[in-house]
Amino acid sequence: MSRVVITGMGVVTPVGRTVRDFFDALVAARSGVRPVPTALDPEGRRLVAALVDGDPATQLSGQPGARLDRGTQLALVAARNATTDAGLALDEEECERAGVYWGTGFGGATSIEESYRKLFALDGRVRPTAVVLGMSNAAAAHVSIELGLRGPILNVATACSSSASAIGEAFRAIRAGDADVAVAGGSEALVTLGNLRAWDAMQALAHADPRDPSRSCKPFSANRTGVVLGEGAAAVVLERESRARKRGATILAELAGYGNAGDARGMSQPDPDGQARAMRAALRDARIDAGDVDYLNAHGTGTLVGDEAETTAIRRAFGSDAQRLAISSTKALHGHLMGATGAAELVASVCTLRRGVLPPTAHLECVDPACDLDYVPNVARDARVEIAMSSSFGFGGMNAVLVARRYHG
Amino acid sequence: MDTLHTIRSLAAAQFGGDADAIDVDVPVNQLGIDSLGLLEFLFELEDKFAVSIPPQSMPDVPTLRDVAAAVDMMLAARAQQPT
Numbered sequence: 001m002s003r004v005v006i007t008g009m010g011v012v013t014p015v016g017r018t019v020r021d022f023f024d025a026l027v028a029a030r031s032g033v034r035p036v037p038t039a040l041d042p043e044g045r046r047l048v049a050a051l052v053d054g055d056p057a058t059q060l061s062g063q064p065g066a067r068l069d070r071g072t073q074l075a076l077v078a079a080r081n082a083t084t085d086a087g088l089a090l091d092e093e094e095c096e097r098a099g100v101y102w103g104t105g106f107g108g109a110t111s112i113e114e115s116y117r118k119l120f121a122l123d124g125r126v127r128p129t130a131v132v133l134g135m136s137n138a139a140a141a142h143v144s145i146e147l148g149l150r151g152p153i154l155n156v157a158t159a160c161s162s163s164a165s166a167i168g169e170a171f172r173a174i175r176a177g178d179a180d181v182a183v184a185g186g187s188e189a190l191v192t193l194g195n196l197r198a199w200d201a202m203q204a205l206a207h208a209d210p211r212d213p214s215r216s217c218k219p220f221s222a223n224r225t226g227v228v229l230g231e232g233a234a235a236v237v238l239e240r241e242s243r244a245r246k247r248g249a250t251i252l253a254e255l256a257g258y259g260n261a262g263d264a265r266g267m268s269q270p271d272p273d274g275q276a277r278a279m280r281a282a283l284r285d286a287r288i289d290a291g292d293v294d295y296l297n298a299h300g301t302g303t304l305v306g307d308e309a310e311t312t313a314i315r316r317a318f319g320s321d322a323q324r325l326a327i328s329s330t331k332a333l334h335g336h337l338m339g340a341t342g343a344a345e346l347v348a349s350v351c352t353l354r355r356g357v358l359p360p361t362a363h364l365e366c367v368d369p370a371c372d373l374d375y376v377p378n379v380a381r382d383a384r385v386e387i388a389m390s391s392s393f394g395f396g397g398m399n400a401v402l403v404a405r406r407y408h409g
Numbered sequence: 410m411d412t413l414h415t416i417r418s419l420a421a422a423q424f425g426g427d428a429d430a431i432d433v434d435v436p437v438n439q440l441g442i443d444s445l446g447l448l449e450f451l452f453e454l455e456d457k458f459a460v461s462i463p464p465q466s467m468p469d470v471p472t473l474r475d476v477a478a479a480v481d482m483m484l485a486a487r488a489q490q491p492t
Contacts, residue, residue, distance in 0.1 A: 067423075067449070125456075128448035 004174045005407060007249040008086025008237035009347045010078040010185075014050035014230055015334050018081070022334075022344075023351040026359035027380040031214035031333045033228050040193050046208040047200070048216045049191045050230035050335025067129065068142060069108035071233070074340075075139035075187035076146055078233035082183060083147060086237035086249060090148075090181070099152040099179040100144040101170035103162030103186030105339035105394070106195070107136030113192045139187050143235075151179045157339070159394030160299070162186050163234065164342025168258030168400055170238050180243050185235030185343040199229060202268070206302055215363045217336075219300035219329035220307050220375045222368035227301045230335025234343035236350075245409075253350045256387070256405040257286025263397025270306050271397055275299075275313035278399035279391060283317070286403040288387060290318040293325060293403075295352050295383065297345045297390040298375075300329020300361065301336055308370045310393070315373075326383060328376040332362040342392035346402050349388035353406045358383050412458075412484070413477040419457065420473060423450060433473040440473075451476070460484060 009019050014032025016022030025032070032050040041047040056073040068076070090098055111133035115126050132138060137155035144153055152173055156166040163186025170184035199205050206226035209215040217228040236255075244251055259281025263274030283290060299310055307329075315322045330348050337344050352358055357380050364377040386406050393399045413433060421428035424442055431440060437447055447470075451462050454476070460483035467475045 125452070128445060128452050132445065 001175045002177065003241040004171050004238050004255045005241045005244050006236050006252045006255055006350060006404070007239050007244050008082040008084070008088065009235070009252065009350065010081025010085055011232065011234045011344055011347055012052055012056060012074045012077045013232040013234070013334050013337065013344055014052055019085070019347060019351065023348060023355065023359070026330050026333055026348055027357055029333060029360055029362040029378065029380070031362065032230070033214045033216055033335055035208065035213050036191070036196065040191065040196055045200070047196055047205065048208045048213050048228055049196070050228055051191060052231055069111040069133045069138060069189070071104060071108060071110065071187045071189035072139045072142050074189055074231065074233035075102065075143055078185060078187065078235040079143045079147065079183050082185070082235035082237050088181070088237055094180065095148050096150045097180040098149040099170060099173055099182040100140050100149050101154050101156065101166040101173070101182055101184040102140035102143060103156040103158070103164070103166035103339050103342065104136060104139055104188055105157060105159045105162050106188065106190040107157070108134035108138050109190035109195060110192055113194050143183060147183060149183060158398035158400065159396055160336065160338055161342055161392035161394035161398050161400040162339035164346065164390065164392035164400035164402055165260060165398070167236060167238070167255070167343060167346060168260060168402060171255050171258050174238055174240050180240050182238045183235055184238055185233065186340040187233035188338040188340045189231045190338060191229050191231050196229070199227070204303060205229070217302045217332045218363040218365060219298070219302045219332050219361055220368060220371040221364045222366035224302045224304060224307060226303050228331070228335045230337045232334070232337045232344060233340050234347050236343065236346065251407045253353050254405045254407045255402065257282045257288070257403035259283070259285055259401040261399050263399070265397050268395055270309040270393060272309045272313035272316060274397050275310060275391070275393055275399050276316035278401045279313065279317035279389070282389065282401035282403050286405070288403070290321040293318070293387050293389050294385040295349065295358055295388040296325055296327045297349045297388065298327050298329045299391045299393045300331055302331060311371045311373055322373055324374070326358050326374055326376055326381070328359055328361040330359050342390065342400060342402070345392065346390045346404065349390045350404050352385045352388050353404060356382060356384055358385070412481050413474060416454065416473055416477050416480070419453065420450065423453065431473065436470040436472055438470050454480060458484060460487060
């Protein structure tokens with residue numbers, strides 16, 4: 001089986017639109033969480049979110065940007081940045097061996113909500129493009145069209161693990177010889193009035209920190225109160241190792257393993273058993289032992305139940321090695337990017353391999369006895385990282401775990 | 410500005426390009442407007458002119474001049490309706 005390497009990365013996030021800015025912000029513990037605009041919180045419930053500043057369409061050359069869903073716009077920017085970073089230039093034949101594997105939880109959420117608003121609250125008219133704007137696979141389709149990639153194409157919707165699963169499936173396709181190259185990642189733009197209400201109704205949202213709203217997301221801290229919704233996109237270019245070497249590409253890391261496991265338990269209740277099985281599957285796939293992992297970018301959403309369950313899962317998967325493992329949740333800073341979060345957090349994990357520094361778990365203000373591992377609290381830490389793992393767990397019990405390894409050739 | 414000029418400007422805004430360079434006498438597919446793009450454009454025109462444009466009022470693949478004629482016809486029909 002072929003080895004698979006990462007040769008390009010691109011992000012659009014609430015804390016940075018380049019990989020360098022993104023990771024610098026995480027290391028410096030700069031938060032992208034803010035109070036939402038009044039239009040999204042008309043009742044003044046003090047809701048917070050992590051939004052990408054401005055209109056991503058302005059970063060898209062050509063005319064169609066304005067007529068794409070916001071999530072698709074973010075996807076195109078991230079995918080383009082990743083292919084530019086990879087220096088990817090494919091001829092016609094190579095394009096047929098180049099795939100797109102994309103993840104999104106809610107798809108064209110902004111467009112769908114706008115359609116409903118027009119239908120039920122405004123003039124009762126629905127745009128002819130409502131379907132192609134709103135459908136879940138719109139971003140994957142536009143990435144393939146934009147880049148001319150005509151190999152295998154797949155849209156993955158496994159909630160918050162969507163882009164981790166998408167990258168994992170791309171990895172498997174290349175390893176199995178079904179594609180030579182893939183653009184893989186995810187995008188999400190679901191912070192709308194309706195979605196904020198829905199998440200609030202679920203009592204899943206973090207309360208705004210009364211002193212500093214940017215500190216509202218507090219993963220693994222005893223005073224954590226919930227998730228902060230975010231938006232963004234992230235993409236990686238995966239290549240068969242031999243191809244990347246032949247063209248002299250800069251190899252950022254090896255993608256070494258992927259584990260995927262279901263809970264078969266509940267819709268929103270996390271299950272340490274399913275999470276631990278996904279982590280163990282990723283270790284097996286990468287042919288490494290738990291003790292080989294130097295850093296884990298945890299799912300760590302900041303909910304009371306979730307962070308405790310994840311701590312239990314890490315203990316089960318890593319056994320006695322859990323105690324020495326450096327773990328952080330970067331969601332405290334970039335928010336929960338939902339379908340895009342696995343891809344963004346893999347990018348952060350690859351940066352730890354290359355930069356030798358671990359981003360902290362920011363806002364870890366009070367130790368929780370139920371979360372008693374090394375979460376790299378509040379301050380970044382220098383560390384040589386040979387192997388990094390990134391975990392993503394989706395509603396419905398859908399767990400995906402990726403392993404990246406420093407590339408030595 | 411007459412209807413055709415307005416439509417040409419709107420087409421340039423929606424599909425890109427210079428309004429003066431748009432040929433209003435070629436079928437819209439030659440302007441890079443596909444069938445869904447045409448539907449979306451007609452939807453915009455219905456909002457802009459406050460008329461309803463029935464699909465049968467123009468050829469399947471119309472020119473912008475055909476579209477303008479259909480809009481003018483609907484504007485005239487509306488003007489004749491008692492208020």
